[in-house]
Amino acid sequence: MSILVVGSVAFDSLETPSGKRERVLGGATTHFALSASFFTDVRVVGVVGEDFLPEHEAVLTAKGVDTSGIERAPGLSFHWTGSYLTDLNAADTLATDLNVFAAFEPKIPASYLDSEFLFLANIDPVLQLRVRQQMPKVKMVAGDTMNYWIAAHRENLLKVLAELDVLLINDGEAKMLSGESNGLRAAEGVLALGPKALVVKHGEYGSTLYSNGKVFRTPTLPLHEVVDPTGAGDSFAGGFYGYIASQPELTPDVMKTAMFYGSVMGSFAVEAFGTERLQRTTRAEIDARFAELKAISHL
Amino acid sequence: MSILVVGSVAFDSLETPSGKRERVLGGATTHFALSASFFTDVRVVGVVGEDFLPEHEAVLTAKGVDTSGIERAPGLSFHWTGSYLTDLNAADTLATDLNVFAAFEPKIPASYLDSEFLFLANIDPVLQLRVRQQMPKVKMVAGDTMNYWIAAHRENLLKVLAELDVLLINDGEAKMLSGESNGLRAAEGVLALGPKALVVKHGEYGSTLYSNGKVFRTPTLPLHEVVDPTGAGDSFAGGFYGYIASQPELTPDVMKTAMFYGSVMGSFAVEAFGTERLQRTTRAEIDARFAELKAISHL
Numbered sequence: 232m233s234i235l236v237v238g239s240v241a242f243d244s245l246e247t248p249s250g251k252r253e254r255v256l257g258g259a260t261t262h263f264a265l266s267a268s269f270f271t272d273v274r275v276v277g278v279v280g281e282d283f284l285p286e287h288e289a290v291l292t293a294k295g296v297d298t299s300g301i302e303r304a305p306g307l308s309f310h311w312t313g314s315y316l317t318d319l320n321a322a323d324t325l326a327t328d329l330n331v332f333a334a335f336e337p338k339i340p341a342s343y344l345d346s347e348f349l350f351l352a353n354i355d356p357v358l359q360l361r362v363r364q365q366m367p368k369v370k371m372v373a374g375d376t377m378n379y380w381i382a383a384h385r386e387n388l389l390k391v392l393a394e395l396d397v398l399l400i401n402d403g404e405a406k407m408l409s410g411e412s413n414g415l416r417a418a419e420g421v422l423a424l425g426p427k428a429l430v431v432k433h434g435e436y437g438s439t440l441y442s443n444g445k446v447f448r449t450p451t452l453p454l455h456e457v458v459d460p461t462g463a464g465d466s467f468a469g470g471f472y473g474y475i476a477s478q479p480e481l482t483p484d485v486m487k488t489a490m491f492y493g494s495v496m497g498s499f500a501v502e503a504f505g506t507e508r509l510q511r512t513t514r515a516e517i518d519a520r521f522a523e524l525k526a527i528s529h530l
Numbered sequence: 531m532s533i534l535v536v537g538s539v540a541f542d543s544l545e546t547p548s549g550k551r552e553r554v555l556g557g558a559t560t561h562f563a564l565s566a567s568f569f570t571d572v573r574v575v576g577v578v579g580e581d582f583l584p585e586h587e588a589v590l591t592a593k594g595v596d597t598s599g600i601e602r603a604p605g606l607s608f609h610w611t612g613s614y615l616t617d618l619n620a621a622d623t624l625a626t627d628l629n630v631f632a633a634f635e636p637k638i639p640a641s642y643l644d645s646e647f648l649f650l651a652n653i654d655p656v657l658q659l660r661v662r663q664q665m666p667k668v669k670m671v672a673g674d675t676m677n678y679w680i681a682a683h684r685e686n687l688l689k690v691l692a693e694l695d696v697l698l699i700n701d702g703e704a705k706m707l708s709g710e711s712n713g714l715r716a717a718e719g720v721l722a723l724g725p726k727a728l729v730v731k732h733g734e735y736g737s738t739l740y741s742n743g744k745v746f747r748t749p750t751l752p753l754h755e756v757v758d759p760t761g762a763g764d765s766f767a768g769g770f771y772g773y774i775a776s777q778p779e780l781t782p783d784v785m786k787t788a789m790f791y792g793s794v795m796g797s798f799a800v801e802a803f804g805t806e807r808l809q810r811t812t813r814a815e816i817d818a819r820f821a822e823l824k825a826i827s828h829l
Contacts (some may be wrong), residue, residue, distance in 0.1 A: 248711075308667070319711075398608035412547075412618075414734060415752040435713060446826045451738070451748035453714040487829050527745045529828050530786050 232370075232476045233345070235274040236263050237337050237362045238352025240277040240301060241309035241364045244326075245504060246316055249458040255505030257285050258309065259352035259375065262462030265509040266469025266496040267350075268294035269517060271476040276362070278299035280307040282332045300340045304331040316451045319457050321422035331360045337362050344368075348476045351395075352465065353377050356387040364393050370479065373472050375464070381407050387516055397442075399468050401432045413445075414439070430471065430490070432464055438488050442481065449490040450528050452498040452520060463497045466509060471494030480510040495520040531669075531775045532644070534637050535562050536661045537651025539576040539600060540608035542627075544803060545615055548757040554804030555586050557608065558651035558674065561761030565591035565768025565795040566649075568816060570775040572612040573642045575599035575661070579607040579630045589805055599639045603630040618756050619733045631771040636661050637743040643667075647775045650694075651764065652676050655686040662693050670780065672696040672771050674763070680706050692724035696741075698767050700731045713738070714745075729770065731763055739789050742782065748789040749827050751819060758803045762796045766810060769795030771778070794819040 241258035244253065264273045274297040279287075283303070291298050310330035313322040339359055349366050351359040351374035363372060374395050380388050381404060386477035392398060398421065406412055409420025414431070418441045423430050435457070442449040471493030478485045495517055502508040540557035542552065563572045573596040578586075579621060582602070590597050608631035612621040636657055648665050650658040650673035662671060673694050679687050691697060697720065705711055708719025713730070717740045720728050725739035734756070739746040770792030777784045794816055801807040 288549075324787075411756060415754050418752075433735050436732050437747075441750070446752050448749035449828075450749065453717075453745050455714050455736070458710060482829070491829065510581075525829060528625050528747050528749075530783070530790065530824065 235346035267473030270473030329436035398426035466500035467497040469492040534645035561764035566772030569772030597756040697725035765799035766796040
């Protein structure tokens with residue numbers, strides 16, 4: 232079945248202990264779409280500028296991603312500059328040039344309206360809600376957000392949370408959103424705000440699913456080098472939601488398996504700058520890492 | 531089979547977000563022994579002062595722990611004062627009164643010499659090595675250490691590491707000991723220093739076993755309240771090593787299962803101040819949490 236993902240398509244300039252890259256293809260939607268494309272059909276809604284060339288679009292279309300919902304606007308694409316030199320688990324934002332993204336108004340092509348799954352990547356909750364309202368027949372809605380919206384746009388964000396089947400955020404966001412410092416209480420606090428299920432990501436330590444009153448923990452694969460953590464969470468979300476969309480029914484077992492695929496896809500994403508590693512990932516590699524993740528966590 | 535544990539028996543004065551306690555029974559050896567006592571026979575070597583009363587000793591003997599190796603010295607017992615008000619994952623040491631512990635010279639009773647398993651809790655590596663040399667026939671040696679010994683007594687510590695079948699430390703200690711910031715590289719760096727296997731504890735996020743070139747990750751149980759993290763690592767070690775000592779053979783499966791029991795015992799330890807929760811833990815509770823830990827991590 233098809234996933235419609237709405238959010239940023241961007242260029243990232245990055246500095247990590249492994250090196251430096253200027254203007255590599257990035258954006259939450261790009262990482263999500265590439266990751267999910269291994270499991271199901273993916274359709275993208277976003278906006279780019281004149282610097283988004285056919286070679287950039289080809290990164291997505293080569294994986295079968297439908298890019299007909301990517302709008303072209305005069306000017307430059309969203310450009311984020313960040314550094315992980317201090318801490319690989321937390322980016323220092325050096326510059327955020329919104330460019331054409333500042334006036335982003337998601338437009339959903341008619342050909343996308345039959346998408347069964349909707350993913351609202353991290354954007355202004357007002358836009359997330361507007362997209363959600365344009366997709367009334369969707370079977371499932373998942374989404375992401377960040378500290379900025381939690382702190383400064385809480386009322387709008389709460390309206391989005393009430394619409395979500397699954398919210399995917401990190402530890403710090405869960406604690407901020409709930410006002411609780413204990414992980415379990417934070418998760419319960421977030422669930423009380425509306426989402427039916429919650430995935431909390433713990434960076435290098437794994438992630439936890441809270442769903443139907445149950446908890447499920449997934450580890451990460453040990454990696455010798457995290458080259459670039461940018462997009463790890465979006466790649467996790469792509470693997471998680473892509474697997475769910477590929478299954479005939481949403482059972483607890485499907486949710487758990489989806490957590491494992493999320494972790495697997497995140498492990499690829501961080502092994503190279505930008506989308507490099509996801510571009511050359513193979514299905515055989517995914518299957519091998521899934522088996523490895525099970526082997527390192529199951530008695 | 532019997533475990534001999536050597537290290538501190540102490541009183542702790544603690545402040546956490548859940549409250550305050552003065553001079554509760556603590557010490558690495560106490561937490562370890564109580565935890566391991568659910569799985570196997572435990573013998574303790576330590577030193578206490580005149581403030582260590584029959585009621586304190588009874589906490590250990592009530593669980594069948596052999597306390598004949600606890601030496602009485604004139605003066606007061608080791609007393610640690612710490613606060614977790616800033617961060618439940620990292621204690622602020624407010625005072626360390628070594629008292630009788632300053633002159634601790636472990637003496638192993640003749641009745642302990644047939645112990646098959648030795649646990650060197652976190653003490654001066656010179657003493658750890660001396661104990662190890664007094665137990666040449668032991669079947670397995672495991673141990674702990676801390677940042678202080680890593681930073682200021684490295685040469686002595688390296689001699690201990692060469693003797694260990696299993697070293698149990700936390701993330702920060704593994705990174706400090708190896709000089710590596712990546713978790714996997716840090717573990718490989720530590721293993722290169724001598725221990726045959728390594729357990730790295732990630733606090734609330736679980737723990738990882740590195741053994742025979744393989745990795746095994748264990749989550750933690752979600753808890754609504756961490757009342758007092760003191761002794762969580764020692765309780766983990768007690769469950770881990772206690773289970774190993776209870777098994778006829780040391781197989782990879784035994785090591786993995788031991789990781790789960792370590793996590794289970796750590797989950798009890800933090801639910802009350804000092805040894806309170808371990809004192810009233812039942813075997814049925816341990817079995818229930820073991821099953822729960824499996825349920826929340828296995829597909």
